[in-house]
Amino acid sequence: MSTLTVDELVRKKCSPCEGGIPPVPADEARALLTHIEGWKLADDGTRIKRSWTAKNFMAAIDFFNKVAELAEQDGHHPDLHLEGYRNVSIELWTHAIGGLSENDFILAAKINQLPIKIKK
Numbered sequence: 695m696s697t698l699t700v701d702e703l704v705r706k707k708c709s710p711c712e713g714g715i716p717p718v719p720a721d722e723a724r725a726l727l728t729h730i731e732g733w734k735l736a737d738d739g740t741r742i743k744r745s746w747t748a749k750n751f752m753a754a755i756d757f758f759n760k761v762a763e764l765a766e767q768d769g770h771h772p773d774l775h776l777e778g779y780r781n782v783s784i785e786l787w788t789h790a791i792g793g794l795s796e797n798d799f800i801l802a803a804k805i806n807q808l809p810i811k812i813k814k
């Protein structure tokens with residue numbers, strides 16, 4: 695999986711995951727993330743996360759709505775956080791395995807293609 699480029703990831707669709715596969719190891723996750731701008735591996739290696747400061751509250755909500763549509767299309771769902779009215783952060787992990795699967799990297803690469811109005 696670590697040979698996948700961003701272009702390859704965005705062309706893939708998440709596959710249903712109900713467990714039974716091993717999580718992506720931390721070193722492989724780090725290698726993949728070098729190509730997916732802004733996303734960082736959590737200290738415990740089970741999640742990836744990216745943060746943005748949106749221009750204002752509605753810019754944050756518009757972005758969440760776009761992410762929600764994408765997540766529904768792909769059948770894989772991120773944890774969405776909004777703090778201090780416009781500080782957006784998104785965490786991705788595969789609940790069914792308690793860690794990272796290819797789905798998380800696919801969705802991260804696709805989220806990076808969505809427009810967000812950010813604070814100047």
Ligand SMILES: C[C@H](O)[C@H](O)[C@H]1CNC2=NC(N)=NC(=O)C2=N1
Pocket residue numbers: 709710711712769770771772786787788789790791
């Ligand atoms: C069958 C279907 O793919 C699963 O219920 C999906 C739905 N969305 C999901 N999203 C995330 N982040 N983790 C999951 O394990 C998960 N499971």
